[in-house]
Amino acid sequence: MAFQLVKGTRDFYPEQMAFQNWIFDAWRRVSIRNGFVEFDGPVLEYLDLYRAKSGDEIVSQLFSLTDRGGRELALRPEITPTLARMVNAKINSLPRPVKWFSIPRVWRAENPQKGRLRELFQWNIDIIGGPDALSDAECVFTAVDLLAEVGLTSAEVQVRYSSRRLLAEVLRLFGVAPEAGKAVLGALDKRGKIPPAAFDELFALALPDAAVRAGVGRFLNFTGIDSATDGAIAAEVGVAFSDECRAALADIRQFQAALKSFGIDAWCRYDTNIVRGLAYYTGIVYEIFDSAGEMRAVAGGGRYDNLLEVLGGPKVGATGFGMGDVVLGILLTEKGKAPNLSAKLDCFVLTEAEALAPAVLSLVGQLRRANIITDFSAKTQNIGKGLKDANRRNARFAAIVKDGGVALKDLRTGEQADIPAGELIAELKRRLGSTGL
């Protein structure tokens, strides 16, 4: 009777775990240097938390269960509702802006496919109660800082952004009803993933009036937003701009100016296809894509100013993104940028004298207590075989326990010297550098 791995989940053998930890370390290091502090919440939350945020449709996409008290619980599909719950609970005592990050494991009851698993890790960066466009830009900077940190370039990955706020107002100005607006969002979200004709069909279904469709189409296809004035854009789109339009455009421009000041404008471009589906976004939204464009986004996020209020708190501005480990890992591997990681030892202890086996254990205990990464051969064996074991374990030094002392062998240079047992730790620390390997 052999047991299988549940589909859509992963085993992390030490080799894969080292790669995971390398990703987690980069996420953590970049978060911290960008001024974020780490939080986490429970994996199990009340199902109603997700219903309240995303509606009843979400339930079929979750792993849920009923506990012995009859309570409906779910495995978190994302951490943003938990973040909002936690911030709401301490809203009056948390200094703002709240800059929090997290590396939650999350679950989605969907069919596994490339880059899409049922169990994954997702790096989350959020700023709550900060200045709007600047906080949006700071989150994007943090994402780009991570991408550069793991060796990716602006030629390989691109941040594509747009404004849900501007799109919503343009739709309103063209007289598009909310339900039709949702259908437009749905169609845009699929654009680029489906053939152009299929998009055109969805788009026409959403906006049956040809004049409206043409007007919205002009807005969606207008690419000069970076340099055109409000008036020029309004003329091009063929609609009289409202104050809300001008405010949304000003917001985009502030965002763009901040990207430029942060030095990452070359990584980012405006793209009206980015809408982030039917989710709860209210302003700038963005997704980060492999420039080769084969896979789903490596990260996505944006401004969500209503969520805290929807979940029972005050109306406080919020913005952030999530980046999954699966797509990032595939991207790095495909581009040959995954590092070569193997476990190393500082020191491997051995002896050929059976009577000295207790002395080996004693030395091993002392070295480990001194924070020197140490392992040993449990068998008494000839030195040549023991050194082979030491090399197989990637040891930097071998300590050969002999009567009256220790021979320390540098496995990189082959050099060997007798050291009094009492001086071994100091000698090893000196040779390894004070911080170890």
Place this chain on the structure above:
Amino acid sequence: MAFQLVKGTRDFYPEQMAFQNWIFDAWRRVSIRNGFVEFDGPVLEYLDLYRAKSGDEIVSQLFSLTDRGGRELALRPEITPTLARMVNAKINSLPRPVKWFSIPRVWRAENPQKGRLRELFQWNIDIIGGPDALSDAECVFTAVDLLAEVGLTSAEVQVRYSSRRLLAEVLRLFGVAPEAGKAVLGALDKRGKIPPAAFDELFALALPDAAVRAGVGRFLNFTGIDSATDGAIAAEVGVAFSDECRAALADIRQFQAALKSFGIDAWCRYDTNIVRGLAYYTGIVYEIFDSAGEMRAVAGGGRYDNLLEVLGGPKVGATGFGMGDVVLGILLTEKGKAPNLSAKLDCFVLTEAEALAPAVLSLVGQLRRANIITDFSAKTQNIGKGLKDANRRNARFAAIVKDGGVALKDLRTGEQADIPAGELIAELKRRLGSTGL
């Protein structure tokens, strides 16, 4: 509509998360210096994996769910079955001994009480295919190394061990049937947690024959095992020792000798009350207790030589322990040994000139890319107020952006000097030390 935390789970606000990470870092550091490598598995496993290991009773103690394909899944209550499944799948290619560690989050559908939550983290250390008594002792050394690392002493925590193998054979020699043997294990597992009279009652229920009860009682109460010969122990207990008895005793003595060589015998003592419940242990077993003895064990483990075979693999010796974060955290807090951790910044950037806001962002971006932990004031404000913000954020330095340069203020000494903007990173790195804070 405000949402609650599910009972028996925890929110980790940044302050609590820093403490968690401090524990995780110690677990990881100690594991690595003891020669272990990290692995992890999925949270969701087939329910049958736990049924196969622990029987049908386990099901009521698990959070389980049925996925859309009708498969019965469970949230892992421990990681040992996953470990066995993973090792079994690669049994022929893994070099032995397999020395793996993990820090899984695990779930138990039980009623929360002090030190017992429904969602917790558990450090796991396991050696598979190593030399028996020595591997048992190496695991115990690793546990003690951790306890010492977080500041606990042998006066505060104690490893209590015994041998399930010796107990099983003594019961067999007294003619105790397997079912009665289980009842004895159950009674012993409760000893120390219930009044002596209640234990006596359970013990008498398990062993109704007074002579047998007296004999087993002599074994359980015999405290001279550390120094007595096999013959003396047999005479004291009043039973003729079998070869298996002598082998089990030899195993204990080898284990004790290794504890001594490792230098941790003062932390450990033989205690026949330690049986680890009805679980699957086959040799040395141990639990680690607060000497004050108020709480459940901080860690427990032992030898489990049959598990890999039970889960469809070969018969390979295995030993290890688990240590939970909840009890360890309570212990450290109660003993005043929890560290004082607060988030720190290397540098806080500010300006009082609105025109220099872009220069602030540019500098912030450069510092962060250079791995300097940096945050900034988004508002233009007078310097005094900005420095207050910097101090509130525990910044080591403040960089005040001015026309034509930067004033760098050491917030520890109060000293301030003008630095050309282009030299700021080098200067900060020099002052912070090459590795940052």
